Amino acid sequence: MSMHEIESEKIRMFRYVMSRFSLLGPQQLVKAKEKIKMKTMETCRLDSQEFEDLFEDLQKENDWDDISAMAYFETSVMFE
Numbered sequence: 001m002s003m004h005e006i007e008s009e010k011i012r013m014f015r016y017v018m019s020r021f022s023l024l025g026p027q028q029l030v031k032a033k034e035k036i037k038m039k040t041m042e043t044c045r046l047d048s049q050e051f052e053d054l055f056e057d058l059q060k061e062n063d064w065d066d067i068s069a070m071a072y073f074e075t076s077v078m079f080e
Contacts (some may be wrong), residue, residue: 005035013078017071036073043077 001009024032037051046054058069 059074
């Protein structure tokens with residue numbers, strides 16, 4: 001797969017995950033964020049505060065909402 005194809009696939013998956021998360025209700029969204037947090041902490045060896053700091057930084061630097069930041073974490077490990 002070429003770099004262009006990989007980037008296109010990443011964008012496609014990011015959009016898919018965002019649309020999936022946008023369909024969740026408030027409680028489901030909280031549960032999904034917690035699941036992503038635990039998975040990211042384990043995969044990246046982060047503690048809870050480091051994850052929260054990174055999550056907040058992504059939101060500030062990219063002007064993202066919770067769903068966009070969650071989609072980033074969800075898709076970032078797919079291509080590692």
